[in-house]
Amino acid sequence: MFIAITPYQVLTEIDLNHYIEISESIDLLLLRVPMDHESLCISVDYLIHHGFPKDKLMVHSDITLLKKYDLTFIHFRENDEHAFSFKQSHPHISVSMSTHSSESIQRAQKHGLDFVCFGHVFETASKDGKRPRSNEEIKRAVAHHIPIYAIGGIHVHTIKHLPPGFKGICAISFFRKANIQEIKSLRKVWQAYV
DSSP, rough: OOEOOOOSOOHHHHHHHHHTTTTGGGGEEEESSSOOOOHHHHHHHHHHHHTTGGGGGEEEHHHHHHHHHSSSEEETTTOOHHHHHHHOTTSSSSEEEEEEEEHHHHHHHHTTOEEEEEEOOOOGGTTOOOOOOOOHHHHHHHHHSSOOOEEEOSSSTTGOOOOOOSSSEEESSHHHOOHHHHHHHHHHHHHHHH
């Protein structure tokens, strides 16, 4: 599964049109933005009205937005207790979480979450100056019995060096800049990986 994550900024019409354009090439779009509820609703309305598939939208911790649009994917920060209680009361919703340690992954698994994003696996501008997870940390992470999605510095060149065991990838910069052909190229490399 390929998850595009929006940059943490107010989405412009140019951003929204780009995600609409690449919608056929991604599996989910995680809306992770510092926008108020009303502004985010305007963006979601725009996406849906212009052909972005509603079943590919994922919200970040905004349960009200999830319910308003009858979405099926929601993502939470690492160890957010709301994720655990929400999953328990809404087993039909896919609930995921960001993780940075084996312990966090284990906790997410224990609470029945559907998958986790783990990283960062490669050097990335969004984690400038921070070292990526070590091979040992990655090995421990993917040993858990919950789908693990790699995040951090993933693109056509780095994906070739992705350690085994991941079930999907998440990316901010790559999907924000990539066109459909570049995403297809990434998926070809991914198919060889899995």
